[in-house]
Amino acid sequence: MNSVGVLQASGHSRVHIGNVYNEVVPVPERSETPPRPSFTIPFRRDDNFVERKTILDRIHRASSAPASRVALVGLGGVGKSQLAIEHAYRVRDRFRKQNKEIWAFWVHAGTRARVEEGFNAIADAAKIPGRNQPKADILQLVYQWLHNERNGQWLMVLDSADDVNVFYGTDEKVKQTATIGEGMRPLWTYLPQSSNGSILITTRDKELAFKLTGDHRNLIEVGPMDQDHALTLLVTKSGPQYNKDEGTKLVEELEYMPLAISQAAAYIVQRAPLRPIDPDKSYDYETSANNESYERNG
Structure with missing residues (x-):
């Protein structure tokens, strides 16, 4: 006698009779309560x-x-990401x-992979229906969801959009990172x-900024x-470790770049308890700051 059963996995059901398996219609996703923004x-x-x-x-x-x-367009380290965070x-x-x-x-x-990762996070946060289907086109699902005014107001920050090929390119590198089901549709269309x-958008590329x-x-x-502003940042991050002339000289050497100043201040705070600042001694803050590892590059 043949055994009959039903297997369910990945949103699909399969009926088996003996050793024969047949694909049946996908199992509908369980409905979820739409979350609040x-x-x-x-x-x-x-x-x-x-x-x-x-x-x-x-x-x-x-x-x-x-x-x-x-x-927001500018060199790395000028504070674009921090401005975007504060704006949000x-x-x-x-x-x-x-x-x-x-x-x-x-x-x-x-x-492209990081953009896809970000869109996946949006789909999960908003519990967009269909996102868990095996061949779900997440980019398209998120695009449609964002277009629907019934889903409420939203703000998206695209951080470190520095490579025009990520959004407009069709080279082999982009093809290799495109996920199944999304084809080669350029990212800017999503x-x-x-x-x-x-x-x-935060970017170093003015041409890409204009295109987007x-x-x-x-x-x-x-x-x-x-x-x-540079002196205020230095004092705020490190405390009043020195007089205005010393601070002015330091921020000038760091070319008034917020990231470099923040890194130098972190170094000062870290070292201050063990090495009090001697106004008669020269410290290479810039070299030390550049050795620090930071996730955001401004």
Whole structure:
């Protein structure tokens, strides 16, 4: 006598009679209660953030337009990522003051694989139906979900979008990193422009920034800090370890770059208990700071 049974795995059912297996229609996904909007920025707010009000005001104004795309453009280390983080928290605060909620997503855009990883995280956070199907096109599912105004307001940060080939390329490297089911559709086509959302991009590539935003007026160039902001950052991060002249000389040597100043301050704080700063001795802060490992490069 033949045995009959049903196996269920990966959303599909298979009927077997003896040693014969036949594929049947996929098992419907269990319905999930749509979650409330969540704030998924993976970095804590910097309590010692130094106000660069002109830049933050420009980001706020440009991002307030429906379906906005804004790009922060500048060299590595000028503080683009920190500005994006602070902007995201301020957007959340403004919504909370109005008793409203907003989705906030962070997508590392250095490679196609990292972008896909970020979209997968969005799909999971929003519990997008269909995401667990074996051949789910996650990029398309997220694109459609973001386009649906019923899902609420959202902000997406595309951080470190420095390689034009990640979004527009079709070379062999991109082909090898594309996942099954997503084909070779360029990544830029999965970035929605809908009235319920905005995208903030950080990049070193001005040409890519223009291609992604489509408007030079939405490019905000971020340069080194001015001297006052640089000194404030140094004192805030390290404490009053020296007089103004010494601090001025140090931030000048570090070319007023926020990342370098933060690294130097971290070195000072770490070493200060064991090696009090001697104003008559020269310290190579820049070399020491460059040896530190940091996840974000500004």
